[in-house]
Amino acid sequence: MPSIKATKVLQKRSDAALESFHAYYVKIWGEERWHNSLFPALSQSTRYCALINQFGNASETMSFLQEGADDQLKEEDCLQCLRQNMGESAGKLSVVTRSSDKTFPRARLVEGLHPEETVLSHWALDFASVLAASILNVEPRDRVLDMCAAPGGKSIVLAQLLFPTLKSDEENDQKSILHSNEYDSMRCKRLTSNLQAYLPKILFANKAVEALQLDGSTKTVVNELPLGEGGYDKVLLDAPCSSERHIVHAYLAARSSGRIADEMANWKPSHSKKLAKTQGALLMTTLKAVKIGGSVLYATCSISIEENDGVIEATLDALGREQDKNHNREWQIQVDRQLEDRLEAKATLDKFSETTKHETEIVIG
Template sequence: MNNAWKKRRQPRRPSKPADTSETLPLEDHLHSGRMLAWFALQRYDDTGRFLSEILTDSDSLHALSGQDRGLAVDVASGVVRRRRTIDTLLESQISRPRSNVEPDLWRLLQLGVFQVVFSRTPEHAAVDTTVELAKQIGCSRWCGFANGVLRNVARLVGEATTDEPASNTLPTSGGTYRRLEQAIFPDPAVDLPEYVGRVFSLPRSLARRWSGRLSRSDLLTTCFASLQIPETCLRINRVAATVNHVQTALTEHGVEVLPGHNPWSLRLPHAARITELPGYAEGWWSVQDESAMLAAELLAPQPGEKILDLCAAPGGKSTHLAELSRDTAEITACDVSEHRLRRVQESVNRLQFGSIETVLISRDGEDIPSGPYDAVLVDVPCSNTGVLSRRPEARWRFREDELAELVQLQTRLLLTAMDHVRPGGRIVYSTCSIEPEETTELVANVASLVPELTVQSQQLQLPGQPADGAFQAVLQRA
């Protein structure tokens, strides 16, 4: 899925208090992972940029170890992912209005609550390090207030668990709920959308959407999946290696490896420095979720075929097409972003494929190499609602008005794919959204408008069943 096709829009940033004060400058004081996390959250609130971009740009400002930087990534991402829930917990323990709490202090409390409630950090350590962070920031006057609030939150969240949602329960990462000492959430039996929105940290519009169309079981599975820290999934390059060969090399390197649900995949349950693992430089594997692997597999590229990947960056599906065709097809990988297209070429070079040509095209698509093509893959820009666990900011970027614009773009891209495929050729429409407007409804609408286009098959994977959420449809031109 390539969002370079989308127009840049300032995202909605949830739960940010009214702020008329300047944020504290910390560039010269990034001496710990927690300080870097706090700094990243500050920049995220001020600019709306992706955390990954902020943290990458901040690397020149500190000399933290990989472990400390990893802590910053985990904490900052966790706060953004769980922000609506964290704010509800805080608001239940603070008597003053939110608008009367300094924004930088509120960010500090968010960071502390995440560690107290959702991380593996012992309670006393989470509280003490947050109070110490207030001193490092230069705001010792916050210490007493922060200490009291965080200890109250810790007392609120008990250790007892249950399998049923309630107004006094909080979902855990293990699929169960922790009991609270008081009911601070809506009663799910009375207002299910508001309950799942608050406890699973979803915007109201998305919580209403999912609650309105998913069964209770699918709703809760999808919501739990949106909070999980995702495993890293490796797609084995069958041209260069075997699954057993890669698994053995990783195991000997001390990496825990689990079999994937796809026969050509492996799962890494723990975070690792990907570029330092055996087989990365050699091109034995790529990182790709198993639901994303389905797109190229459904297109089923054959040796000698002429194939177009219309929205190719960052290149995972283009290189998968090359693997499936044993590097003997003729694959044209197009994108509208020169920067992102370079990432495609880097992957092509690392995996040592000769069948992929990268082509920079304009947004109107007028300069797409004409073809005609035997098969076209169109992995469209989307709302990302199937991959919220991987993209912590995505839930807060979901907007109904932007969804309508996305559907227009997705429709245009699918029609463009149809224009470039030969008669009798096939198209795979792919997205990591699970919203009907971007999936089943869009495909049905296009098929009704274009009589020569028929839907051969389509499938929707909900998040957590067992991988990321995604949708693919196979269409054929008469």
């Protein structure tokens, strides 16, 4: 975690940034809610779940995850919520948490679906990531684009939903496609490595799964996508964002050791505005990449309205202006802002979310 030794000058700069940080979010959420609810929630340790790799020996994985632990694994309530609404699709996922705050052991190699093939056993991640990928409601035969995919956890979720019955080369005839994109070269290498470690080799051999390295924020990048404009049934855009929890965790860790966290010292209110421009450009690309009647899921790890509802509103305005200039474009965008109304298990999701103007905010401690 980047940090530097505290000096009086740096401490003053860090304190000023922290004060500005608090003021920015108090303005959005109100002083009482920010200081008594949201900031304390962001300060808590991340509680991870384990996504069991269904392309490996799941029972072996469950056994070693429980090995030597004095607490019990349990299935997340939110997954039960998804299963009631998505049926067999979400039913192909297996996600467990610990009843305590203990961490999961590192993933290990387990027997894969094919002879002499091994894959990594599980992926530890925030359950909100599993939820976001699952809500896209991916099904076999879908052509899916994960626009900002690194390090790959959501792509692994999507792959398990796209290829739920993959057991042999002959059975991989469902025509499902997953393209996972990451522009940053180092992050793309990590993404590629992770996909190859978790997914069966046959998926790469027949190009059912492919890692891309494209700048999704450029205006013409949609023409560089393998399936081109309108070529995808569903697109996941987990956009780069402020990630306030990361900033808060870095600040608290550095403070406890008498140091200054770069993340907090360098934070400025203008960062959200700059990120929102990139997020809007990425969202515009995904809307052009998806087919008529397809779905795009826009997600961030930020609680800034500027990076969430603000991006959606700006994109809708930009689309309106573009359609005025190009009268041949007749497609329209429908924002599904009432996610909870589509879920039969609404009471379960209510524990973790609230609806904003255009989105559903999900907070899982």
